[in-house]
Amino acid sequence: MRAVAKRAGVTPGAIYRHFRDKEALVDRVVEQSFEHFERTLLECIVSLPVGSFARIAALGDAYIQFAAEHEEEFKILFNPMATGRKRVKDLPGQGGYSTLRRCIVEAMEKGAITKGDPSLVAFYLWSRVHGIVMLLLSCDFADEITVAGGAGPSRLFELTRGFVVAGLGARA
Numbered sequence: 001m002r003a004v005a006k007r008a009g010v011t012p013g014a015i016y017r018h019f020r021d022k023e024a025l026v027d028r029v030v031e032q033s034f035e036h037f038e039r040t041l042l043e044c045i046v047s048l049p050v051g052s053f054a055r056i057a058a059l060g061d062a063y064i065q066f067a068a069e070h071e072e073e074f075k076i077l078f079n080p081m082a083t084g085r086k087r088v089k090d091l092p093g094q095g096g097y098s099t100l101r102r103c104i105v106e107a108m109e110k111g112a113i114t115k116g117d118p119s120l121v122a123f124y125l126w127s128r129v130h131g132i133v134m135l136l137l138s139c140d141f142a143d144e145i146t147v148a149g150g151a152g153p154s155r156l157f158e159l160t161r162g163f164v165v166a167g168l169g170a171r172a
Contacts, residue, residue: 001025031092033073038093040066045103051110055103057161060129063096064153067133075137078130100126128164132157 001022005012019025044062045055067074077095088097101122107113113121135141136153147159 034092051106053112063129
């Protein structure tokens with residue numbers, strides 16, 4: 001708490017006036033980060049047609065962009081060592097899961113993607129995007145993957161999207 005106070009330019013006592021302990025401070029930082037993350041996800045889909053695959057893809061793009069632009073904040077969100085393992089329903093905004101699942105349900109209802117278990121599809125798509133981000137945060141693939149436009153997270157997400165679309169695309 002002393003280190004946090006020093007970086008914030010306040011006394012440790014000032015922090016304790018607002019937070020009972022370090023855990024309460026960490027919880028508030030995590031909560032605010034999830035709120036920021038959720039706003040980012042909602043903003044990316046607001047102008048896209050409800051029930052479209054474009055909304056689902058935009059969520060993936062926004063997820064990756066958030067991780068790239070707010071790397072330290074992203075690491076806080078999905079680090080069980082910092083936050084402890086939590087149930088998805090206990091995360092603010094369910095960590096973006098409820099937004100993704102809702103978009104999947106809408107896309108299934110409109111016929112934009114094949115009907116199925118929306119929770120399982122949401123888990124699959126979330127793990128795909130999260131996997132790209134986490135791999136690129138911890139590994140350098142520059143020698144392994146050479147593609148025009150670079151091998152950054154957004155580009156790899158774009159290039160591998162076809163693998164998902166072919167499997168999830170609506171069938172006549």
